Amino acid sequence: MQKRPKITELRFDRWADDLREWIKKSVSPFEDDTPEKQRERKARAEWDRLYFLKTYLPHYFSLPFEDFHEEWSELADIENEVVPLAAPREHAKSTFFTFGVPIHDIAYARKHFIMIVSDTNDQAKGFTLPIRVELEENVRLIHDFGEFKGRKWTDSDFTADGVRVLARGRGEKVRGLKNMQWRPDRVIVDDFENDENVRNPRLVKQGMDWLLQAVLGSLGEGYSFTMVGNKFASRSILAQFLSAKDEEGKALYPGKEYDAIREDGSPLWPELWPLERLEKRRRQMGTVRFNREMRNRVGAEESPIRESWVIYAPEIHVPRKLMVSAFLDPSGKGTETTDYKAIVVVGRDDETGGITDVLHAWLRHATVNEMWAMVWAIEAEFHCGMGVEINMFQDFLLDSYTNYAEKAGSYVNLHKVTHKTEKIARIVNRIAPLMEFGKLRFIKGHSDQDLLVEQLIYIMDANVNDDGPDALEGALSLNASGAVIDISRAPEKREAIMRREGVRPPGGFFGRFRNRTGMKEAVRP
Structure with missing residues (x-):
């Protein structure tokens, strides 16, 4: 189909002539029309606007609705x-x-x-x-x-x-x-x-x-x-x-x-804007411009966490000893349609002046079992246990954790954290200074780190999920008082880990959790 003429420098007379020519070439009379067909067509088009647009203006509305x-x-x-x-x-x-x-x-x-x-x-x-x-x-x-x-x-x-x-x-x-x-x-x-x-x-x-x-x-x-x-x-x-x-x-x-990209990651209008085209446009425009034009996400320029502060490490060579910590934000419910479930792992190298790298980020709309599978996978990789926001750790999550652990034949140490301060202020106060002074780095394209960076930049936008930044803040907080992990060692046997970390099998009174202050819950300001 011939393309629709566009106005140039407000030359309305010439534009009108171009439109007339385009309409004559693009819109043909109804074929084999009868009075009955006309009556049926007009009757439906009166209440069905989309049918009207397709039927009478096909040169403007050629793609599926x-x-x-x-x-x-x-x-x-x-x-x-x-x-x-x-x-x-x-x-x-x-x-x-x-x-x-x-x-x-x-x-x-x-x-x-x-x-x-x-x-x-x-x-x-x-x-x-x-x-x-x-x-x-x-x-x-x-x-x-x-x-x-x-x-x-x-x-x-x-x-x-x-x-x-x-x-x-x-x-x-x-x-x-x-x-x-x-x-x-x-x-x-x-x-x-x-x-x-x-x-x-x-x-x-x-x-x-x-x-x-x-x-x-x-x-x-x-x-x-x-x-x-x-x-x-x-x-x-x-x-x-x-x-x-x-x-x-x-x-x-x-x-x-x-938003041009739906909550589930699918495109709003796949016929015109498939994900491949959207991703190409994002690369061409840059994330902030793309988000403003295609996703109605605004406010990055006013954000307390600025895009210019984002530092990407071209390649992270993990040293033999690294201060590693991980944090889980399980979201408030176990359904597919709620907030992102988020896990973030960070590692601090004191030999480089305390630069902290985000080693892994997992931000997904996922089932509870998929979340626990990732928890166990991260534990197998980093052997650092995991902090979890107890405010959100409801009974059904505790039960699902126990069920998953019994099936897996192993337990992951969960360090309970209770938050007392307002979330956005807590996130900004901890993360913004580290990013501003170059103390926090990301790996571009690794795991879900690009999404994590986007959520950080739009931390003040109520329409953008903040579960990733929340998990990152939790991991950084734990990291400040964590233990040095020798990541090059061979994984220990389950029994050795349980003895060393104080984890008991099911039936033990404190078998599901451990924290750094004995069995007392950690309450953070």
């Missing part, structure tokens, strides 16, 4: 609410909301007055003009719905079959506008922010005030108000809409933000 497109259709129909939506670049959010939805509204007279709002009037016109040209040239739309052209027919303000479409830029007059007796009943805010204005608190406040006062105040009953875009920054207007809470702590606006 995903579940999130169904959600978008539902979000577009919410009335009398401000609906913010953040989605990745090149996932068709503007094509869907600012092109497809208005045309569907016009075809079935679902709305009376559609207003498209952008940073400037020319940017808004860049959305209204393609709608107008589509209504002029699309043979499928004209065949089923008739001619749309009204008496008012400009690039930025036209009436199509009784429905008015108007382009408006930031700060322009919106109060008192009507289409006959109707005030605007659909407003779509798109391309309203950019990299520059989101960094100016005065412009952010002005934009927010204008949207919530002038624009929202201009709408009629039953309105639909949708703002789509990228978050750009943690204090952008869209980000503030998405994070706003009411008096009960619930989301003030019924919006949603989307």
Whole structure:
């Protein structure tokens, strides 16, 4: 299929001609059509917006839809609410909301007055003009719905079959506008922010005030108000809409933000953005830029743990003696859909001035048995036991540990730790100074260390898991008072380890745990 023409330097007349030519080449009449087929097609397309888009606008919507497109259709129909939506670049959010939805509204007279709002009037016109040209040239739309052209027919303000479409830029007059007796009943805010204005608190406040006062105040009953875009920054207007809470702590606006990579690691839209393409784009852009554009993760520039502090050791030659410690964050529940289960192993070499290397990181959505399997594998590799946050170590985890140990025929020493201080402050206070002064290194591409680094950089983002940094902080804390481990020795027999470490077989009163202060639990500030 021929590619859609794009506007260049706001040359609207030439762009409109290119669009007309593209539509004529890309959209063919319905084949073997009958009045009955037409009735069935129109009846379904009225309530099934995705079917409408595929049927009448196939040159824009050629790829299979995903579940999130169904959600978008539902979000577009919410009335009398401000609906913010953040989605990745090149996932068709503007094509869907600012092109497809208005045309569907016009075809079935679902709305009376559609207003498209952008940073400037020319940017808004860049959305209204393609709608107008589509209504002029699309043979499928004209065949089923008739001619749309009204008496008012400009690039930025036209009436199509009784429905008015108007382009408006930031700060322009919106109060008192009507289409006959109707005030605007659909407003779509798109391309309203950019990299520059989101960094100016005065412009952010002005934009927010204008949207919530002038624009929202201009709408009629039953309105639909949708703002789509990228978050750009943690204090952008869209980000503030998405994070706003009411008096009960619930989301003030019924919006949603989307990540190009789902929680389970699969791509949001595999047909357009498979993981291979996403990974290539990440390498091209760098992690922080990629996360901002494709994952709606912002705030790295404001993070107390900076990307510039990350040091990668090209190759770690583990010395004969190393201060090694490991820590397990098992997450609060044993289900697949909760936080990452995390294990981090660190080693400190005092002969190098106390530089600590992350030797292994395991950050996964995993079953409890998979977690214990990794615990035993790390013990076999490093023979250092493992700290565990007892706050999260619930009874069912204790039982599953015992069951796994009995099947494995061996036990791993678990050093219980109870945290008393707020988690983020505890993580930042321990890790940030080490990274800032070059005392903590990572191995790029090793185990899950790249993910660990990403979680550290976005430690202040509530949408990014912090289980990896939590486990790293625990390992570093234990390392400060740990014992030197000779990692080159041969693994000891189970009986010898049990005698040396004070571990008893099942039935022993203290058989499951050991800590460095006898059997007293370690309580950390």
